[in-house]
Amino acid sequence: MKKGLFSLLASRRFGPFFFTQFLGAFNDNVFRQALILLIASGVVTGLSVNTLNNVALALFILPFFLFSALAGQVADKYDKASLVRKIKFVEVCIMSAAAVGFFFDAVYFLLAVLFCMGLQSTFFGPIKYSIIPQHLDDKELVSGNALVEMGTFLAILLGSISGVLLKMEGVGDGVVAVAVIGLAVLGYLAARGIPSAPAADGELKLNWNLFKETWHIVGYAREVKSVWMCVLGISWFWFLGAAYTTQLKVYVDDYLLGTDGLYALLLGTFSIGIGLGSFLCEKLSGKRVELGLVPLGSIGLSVFGIDLFFSYAGLAGTGQVDIAGFLQQAGGYRVLLDLLGIGVFGGFYIVPLFAFIQHRANPKHLSRIIAANNIINALLMVLSAVAGIVLIGFLELTVPQFFLALAITNVLVASYIYSVVPEFLIRLLVWMLTHTLYRVKHEGMDNIPEEGPCMLVCNHVSYVDALLLAGAIRRPVRFVMFKPIYDMPLLNYIFRTGKTIPIDSKTRNPAIYEQAFVRIREELAAGEVVCIFPEGKLTSDGEIDEFRAGIEKIVGETPVPVVPMALSGLWGSFFSHKGGKALTRLPSRFWSRIKLAVGHPVAPEQVDATDLRTRVLALRERP
The missing domain is CATH 3.40.1130.10 (Glycerol-3-phosphate (1)-acyltransferase)
Known part of the structure; x- marks a missing residue:
């Protein structure tokens, strides 16, 4: 009997892990969104809201640079299921501290808590993707990764919305405190159901020289050229994702003249698109690690990204526009379709890359390779912010022009990757032939x-x-x-x-x-x-x-x-x-x-x- 994609959720091999990572991503975004809104409320004097937001982003990303090398070693040296349970218990402690911070509106204390959350995510990240091939066989890798990507972006969407709702006037900080602790406890309980995932390299001696070890784990990622190109491809996707989501609020406020509701609609459309693309990727790949979908994803990312630039010309707002007013404009649905398309083809792009790394990389080094990927992801996300500052702030590009620059740059990056590893294009040709x-x-x-x-x-x-x-x-x-x-x-x-x-x-x-x-x-x-x-x-x-x-x-x-x-x-x-x-x-x-x-x-x-x-x-x- 043929089993569907979601049948994995009922399996003990995958279900507890899925809900653990889903609840973690959900809680992470509830906490961060609530903190952003607390900062925006002006409870802190002396520093601008923009400065505090940038400090918050830096504090969350900093642990990925500092501790990913150690996190990758730990994930390869010890049983991953046991590590997840310990990490989720630490999350309960961190969220308990966050609850106190929200109750007293202690922004600086919450920024320290945010750093701890970034540290917790740093240690969970290498386990998240290296545990999948230990519990699933090769034919299930695409399905498992599709579900993880769907769950991650759904959790980001729901967590962000929930964070906004929980910080609405009249709800109260006590509700936020209960929510973050409750989600952390549920995540810990889910983690207790994850079956054992034995150490990939139990004899590994931890190298506490983190800067030297960082170079080592990047070296592991570069051992197989195709794996290294997948790492760079994933990091490029996070560059694009960070660039789009960072500028989307400005795009809605300054160019579409939209309300917060319209911003939530566009962000939700983008996130749903990635989830839908991940789901379709599993169907189109025939449960195989199908690299042919990666170039197809690149093409879609650029086509819809370019059209997002042109679709703005069809919009002519003269006052603040709500969702209904936006959809009545000639280009409204076109913008929605473009964001949905970017998300869908992003799903086509990202799922096979993770599955390929899990399939082709040395199992003894897999967690460290994922850790190296996380370091490069963090670096590219920082560079995406720098690109926005330079192109929009100094070169005075409009946000639609910035989106166009992203789409064109994506063509150049994709061309380089596929010229170095032609297996991607060969697989695309084969996939088209067989479909x-x-x-x-x-x-x-x-x-x-x-x-x-x-x-x-x-x-x-x-x-x-x-x-x-x-x-x-x-x-x-x-x-x-x-x-x-x-x-x-x-x-x-x-x-x-x-x-x-x-x-x-x-x-x-x-x-x-x-x-x-x-x-x-x-x-x-x-x-x-x-x-x-x-x-x-x-x-x-x-x-x-x-x-x-x-x-x-x-x-x-x-x-x-x-x-x-x-x-x-x-x-x-x-x-x-x-x-x-x-x-x-x-x-x-x-x-x-x-x-x-x-x-x-x-x-x-x-x-x-x-x-x-x-x-x-x-x-x-x-x-």
């Missing part, structure tokens, strides 16, 4: 080893076989491909960036032939997965031709297991040779059913080309 022309059914994917070198052999039906296989297999694959296909325009860029190995016949091009076998040996020695199409060419009649002996030569030189695979359903497609040369006819089949069947690995000493062909034939004919 327009084809519906791919996978069978036996668990037969492909999760680590270590191996060879894959598959029948060759069309020019997109390699793309379909790359999209189906979780590990990066080095394809060995007939050089004329490798050299095809447009596709050649994809093959090169995917580190495809070109090969030609020994008689026609002996240098390329020998070089291919050298590359194959190198990739296998490095523990990679290599895939070949032993027929040596595309089928001309839909049948599986004889397998050449090259596979025996490869395994004879580098003994590794060989996994047989079979593609079916591609014969007759636009990319096959049925009815003439491929790519010469208009596509006539859309949403076609394709099947990829994977057989059990064959030991290297048992590898025989004829036997492998028989296995592939049997897999293709399997119902």
Whole structure:
């Protein structure tokens, strides 16, 4: 029976953790919003409200710079479930102190409490994302991260609104005090239900030189280039998010001439968009870590960000505008749609990045990598504030122009990341292919080893076989491909960036032939997965031709297991040779059913080309 996304919430593996982090984010925003409103009420003299707000932001972010290195080490050294319970107990103590501060309107005391909340968040952050892969399997990572992102932004929205409501005149500081303590207690009770999550590196010795350790954990994040690019991508998202949300109040007050209610509507639309995008990401990814959605998210972030600039031209407020008045204006719904779109595509963007880090990073270092991510997140959030000050304060850009600058800069940042790690764009192409022309059914994917070198052999039906296989297999694959296909325009860029190995016949091009076998040996020695199409060419009649002996030569030189695979359903497609040369006819089949069947690995000493062909034939004919 197929389980839905929200079924994880009923599981002890995930439910208690989800509600723990949700209540923590909720309480965090209730407290901060109530503090902001207390500062705005003017109870403190001598310092401006703007100065106090900036001090508050700095105090909350400062612990991420100072203590993330230690927090990452602690999360890797000890049982994470036990740590969460201790951290949530500390939150109860901190919120008890906050209650006293609110009761006496003690702003400076509450600023000290805010620093403690930032410290508590610093230690919880690395655990939040590194505990997920310990309790969920790979097929559940996207679902788990989607729920966490949905929950986080829903908690931010509800917490901010609740903080405002609780500080309304007539409610009283006692209600705020009870609320923050009550939420902290509920979070602690939820944490008690989290199952054990054993230490990833129990022998780790804590390095108390935090500045030196900060460089170490950033080094762990940079060990795998694709993981490092994901870290930078996540931090860039927080740069964008901080920039939009920081300037949104000014945008509403000075440009839309809107009420506080309109500000709440726009902020809520943005937050709901991220939650909706996270939910849709889980559906569109097919419960896989689907990097193809990340470039799609980047495109949407820029398209809707640019349109947010142009949509302002359709608004012409002459006095203070409430929600009803705003929606009656020509551009009102367009602004809402743009903010919703930025949020939705932000969800597409952020969820796969977190899931990919959890899937690809070294488990022993995962908490420290997340801690490094938190440091860079904090740095980028500070830089977003600096960017706002420079572009709006000194260069005198309007807020709509600032939004346009963000959208254009996003194009540049995305272009850099995807040029360094082309896997993102390759996955986007595969995702588009498998969601327009084809519906791919996978069978036996668990037969492909999760680590270590191996060879894959598959029948060759069309020019997109390699793309379909790359999209189906979780590990990066080095394809060995007939050089004329490798050299095809447009596709050649994809093959090169995917580190495809070109090969030609020994008689026609002996240098390329020998070089291919050298590359194959190198990739296998490095523990990679290599895939070949032993027929040596595309089928001309839909049948599986004889397998050449090259596979025996490869395994004879580098003994590794060989996994047989079979593609079916591609014969007759636009990319096959049925009815003439491929790519010469208009596509006539859309949403076609394709099947990829994977057989059990064959030991290297048992590898025989004829036997492998028989296995592939049997897999293709399997119902």
